[in-house]
Amino acid sequence: MEIKVVANIMDANDQIASQNRKRFQGLGLKVVNMLSSPGAGKTTLLEKTFQGIGNQIRFGVIEGDVQTSRDAERVQVYGVPVVQINTGGGCHLDANMVQSSFPELKLEGLEILFIENVGNLICPSAYDLGEDRTVVLLSVSEGDDKPLKYPAVFRKADLLIINKIDLVPYTDFNVRRAAEFARRINPALPVLEISCRTGEGLESWLSWLRALIGEQ
């Protein structure tokens, strides 16, 4: 008897991701999967987004964390509907976890749903959640060689945000080199340079979100 454990898991995930994607499309909802290392600034970017255009676009958030609801609490302050998924030690979100959260989050009427994945630059890259776009954040303090060392998430990315650009003067990070390394993996990858601390580059991110909604 043949046993195909990994193949079955991934097939099952893709089937559920496909159901999620249909549901999102049916609602005219755009879904953005946010990936990064721990502490690269995903939640802070969401906070800045809601401060900036939270009254112009109807956002929702699914927060993924190993444990705690700290990120959900930070986001909820802005009046954005949010649900927290705790993986209980698990290193990534999968499509079933996302689907299981739907009863807790009214999707109808939302325009953009952010799924903030577990902080992990490796494992989440293998799991389709049904998203329209994958955004990868790379924080300046992580070093500009990360696209070479963790290629799978950069390959999956539709947008690379280089965050904490205000720290460049205090590190050896070379922005051009980071972008060049990322484009070796993913040649057409757009790159935005952002500082959530100073606000630099945030407008280009907000424009990216507005353009996403504009798409049919």
Next chain:
Amino acid sequence: MEIKVVANIMDANDQIASQNRKRFQGLGLKVVNMLSSPGAGKTTLLEKTFQGIGNQIRFGVIEGDVQTSRDAERVQVYGVPVVQINTGGGCHLDANMVQSSFPELKLEGLEILFIENVGNLICPSAYDLGEDRTVVLLSVSEGDDKPLKYPAVFRKADLLIINKIDLVPYTDFNVRRAAEFARRINPALPVLEISCRTGEGLESWLSWLRALIGEQ
């Protein structure tokens, strides 16, 4: 018929880790498993270590990465014997990978073997490699709440190094709070504050290594 897939994997890992540990002990070799997020500064800390006391202690290194041999190349400059393990997408080292690298690395005569794990604050915590000590690096730019959000690695740690302490003035990181959060998970955890950039705190790390060798 009962199928216990995960249990078997972990049992097998523990058996091989136990073999590794016996081998290390038989050689009088101390082994340090280094864990952190991507880009927290593990390799740079090794470089500073070899610059500082590379002529006083006989070090060896096993480098674990998803791909590339960049870290091994950085370390080799200091004349330290090093072997690179590429996991090919895998998110952690396991005991068998470590054991498989032994033929490539002459363990006899070494005093401290560093195993630099894959940059990942979640998955490596579940895999015993046969190490004597686990050192966790947390970089200031990751934020001081990480021990609460990723408790398993902090629970496994024998030493917490808060690295990039020179970036504190440019971030919201609170060193006391980070240490307090880590000690909620692991009450007796020693904490060192270090900057590989300025050299601050490095002497206390080198003393920790000297003390490790002194142990019977």
